[in-house]
Amino acid sequence: MLFPKYSIFEKNLIRSMKILKYLIPLILPFLIMVIVNESARPGLTGYHNTKYDVRGMNPNTPLKNKCTWTGFFDTGYCKRNHVKYLNNYYSWIDPIYFGMIKALHNTGNYAVGNLFFLVFLWPAIMYYLLVRIMQLRKKLKHG
Amino acid sequence: MDKVVDIGKWIFMYCTDFIINVANLTGTSYYEVNAFIFVFLWPALTAGLLIYYLFLRVRLRREISAKQVKSMKT
Numbered sequence: 001m002l003f004p005k006y007s008i009f010e011k012n013l014i015r016s017m018k019i020l021k022y023l024i025p026l027i028l029p030f031l032i033m034v035i036v037n038e039s040a041r042p043g044l045t046g047y048h049n050t051k052y053d054v055r056g057m058n059p060n061t062p063l064k065n066k067c068t069w070t071g072f073f074d075t076g077y078c079k080r081n082h083v084k085y086l087n088n089y090y091s092w093i094d095p096i097y098f099g100m101i102k103a104l105h106n107t108g109n110y111a112v113g114n115l116f117f118l119v120f121l122w123p124a125i126m127y128y129l130l131v132r133i134m135q136l137r138k139k140l141k142h143g
Numbered sequence: 144m145d146k147v148v149d150i151g152k153w154i155f156m157y158c159t160d161f162i163i164n165v166a167n168l169t170g171t172s173y174y175e176v177n178a179f180i181f182v183f184l185w186p187a188l189t190a191g192l193l194i195y196y197l198f199l200r201v202r203l204r205r206e207i208s209a210k211q212v213k214s215m216k217t
């Protein structure tokens with residue numbers, strides 16, 4: 001018998017907690033993204049991306065003291081004006097960094113490839129491994 | 144279908160805006176935040192999770208076989 005000594009309320013609470021335990025690692029990163037973006041939004045002018053026909057939050061003007069969409073379109077500009085800590089590591093970061101960008105371009109649609117691999121597939125693999133680890137730890141704990 | 148593509152484009156722009164906002168909040172750059180997440184953090188985290196998962200699987204299998212041996216003896 002499942003939860004023999006608990007009331008219906010307690011049983012439901014325990015079930016909800018179990019579901020939450022698995023949902024929190026899935027939702028938390030997206031929640032953090034929304035909090036960061038929406039707290040930054042008031043001071044931003046935004047720009048209209050004509051290629052995707054969507055309005056971005058940050059401007060697309062090159063600024064020396066701040067990152068904008070210019071850094072996305074022109075990595076060289078970002079590296080010349082904004083990079084502070086990784087200057088000495090370009091030689092081994094760039095092959096991976098630009099290799100990933102090239103691979104995403106090779107999918108035929110950079111935005112869709114980016115979204116599929118970096119927003120859904122890769123996080124899904126990490127989430128799957130995390131859930132399996134939680135299940136295995138539970139099995140080991142309870143024998 | 145057009146609606147799905149539009150939502151996809153919006154999510155892509157929103158995620159890119161997030162990286163730019165994190166760069167400005169931390170006083171770093173778009174390049175550095177991207178490099179930190181996609182070149183260091185996620186590969187390390189994925190490898191770590193995979194290694195730990197395999198380690199737990201092996202441990203569980205050993206425990207199960209140890210229990211089986213024990214029950215066969217008794």
